[in-house]
Amino acid sequence: MNNLITTQLPTPPHFHSEKVSEVWRVPYQERAAAATAWQKKHNIQPAILDQTRICLLLIDVQNTFCIPGFELFVGGKSGTGAVDDNRRICEFIYHHLGVITKIIPTLDTHTATQIFHPIFWVNQLGEHPIPAVTNISPTDIDQGIWQVNPDVANSITHGDYELLKKHAYHYVKQLSQNGKYPLIVWPYHSMLGGIGHALVASVEEAIFFHSLVRQSPTQFEIKGDNPLTENYSVLRPEVLIGFDENPLAQKNQRLIQQLLEFDAVIIAGQAKSHCVAWTIDDLLTEIQHIDPSLAKKVYLLEDCTSPVVVPGVVDYTEQADAAFARFAAAGMHIIKSTEPMPISS
Structure with missing residues (x-):
């Protein structure tokens, strides 16, 4: 094996670690000029010349999860988890x-x-569930504790409320049968067009800088826009088949194939207990179907991801750590962002 990631470039002067927790505009033209100078100064070759191809997969490094005060800030055990993780992600890039x-x-x-937002559900008084503390099970629906809000049927099933109820009940039941987390009612978050949906500015800046220095366009992957299923993993939604046995959603087969063609895939982001763990789990499932030895291509930056922890409410630290232990047992590498990675082409 060759220790390819051992020699480190310095961080460019525009990076300020204290700004990682803030929302601001990236000055693209200034960074573009700096990228050209940086590439020449350090003689950095275009990515197309790489003999060993390395992918950095960043899961949901968005304001909604990573900036204190936003809807689903991932504080982890320390309370500053995502901020610290993103500082290290920027430095790693x-x-x-x-x-x-x-x-x-x-x-x-x-x-x-x-389906995971409060407006989708109502109780007998017409009240919506309290987000972040409400789970919905098949029993809750059977007992009438929660039911689908009839007013959302118009926008999802063209006014067919009975059809929407069948979809929702099937979905919640499938989660319980498949060993997934129960349906969690989340606060409104990552709203398309909103500030929370945007990448953390410091990370966006680093990614933009990389794309110009290496002449390698950033590849953005959208997930989670299906109204009838959660999509923690970027590789597949929580439920694929609807109550009528027709496809509810699709796996991201294109991305799965692309990831497995890299010589190494490095994964970081938020949250370790949810979208990160689910993405890695789905990737591992695909690997085990094709060739279990491919697991050694995957590197998990354990100091660049944090679990969901809401003090006094929920703590997913143990579940996250158990998932990472299972990934390591399957052959994936769990390392810190400051450690050299032995990667062979």
């Missing part, structure tokens, strides 16, 4: 500009009337 071939950020993308 800058230090390894010369060897990261492609950066693929995922974008959790939602609108208001989706």
Whole structure:
């Protein structure tokens, strides 16, 4: 094996770690000029010349999850988890500009009337569930504790309320049968067109800089816009088949194939217990179907991801750690962003 990620480039002068927790506009033209100068100064080759192709898959490094005060800030155990993670992600990108071939950020993308948002459900008084503390099970629906809001049927099933109820009940039942998390009613988040949907500015800046230095366009992957299923993983939704046995949604087969063609896939982002874990789990499932030895291509930056922790409410740290232990047992590498990665082409 060759230790390809050992020599580190310096961080460019425009990077300020104290701004990682803030929302601001990236000055694209200034960074473009700096990228050209940086490429020449450090003699960084275009990504197309890479003999060993390395992908950095960044899961949901968006304001909604990563900026304190936003809807679903991932504080982790420390309370500053996502901010610290993103500082390290930025440093990792800058230090390894010369060897990261492609950066693929995922974008959790939602609108208001989706099955995991409060407006989708009502109780007998017509009240919506309290987000972040409400789970909905088949029993809850059977007992009439929660039912589908008839007023959203018009926008989802063209006014067919009975059809929408069948979809929703099937979905919640499938989650329980497939060993998934129960349906969690989340606060409105990652709203398409909103500030929360945008990438964290410092990370966006680093990704933009990379794309110009390496002449390798950033590949954005949208997930989560289906109104009838959650989509923690970028590779597949939580439920694929509807109650009528017709496809409810599709796996991202194109991205699965693309990831497996890289010599190495490095994964970081938010949240370790949810979208990160689910994406890795789905990738591992595909790997085990094709060739279990491919798991050794995958590197998990454990210091660049944090679990969902809401003090006094929920703590998914143990579930996240158990998932990562299972990934390591399958052959994936769990490392820190400051460690050298032995990658062979």
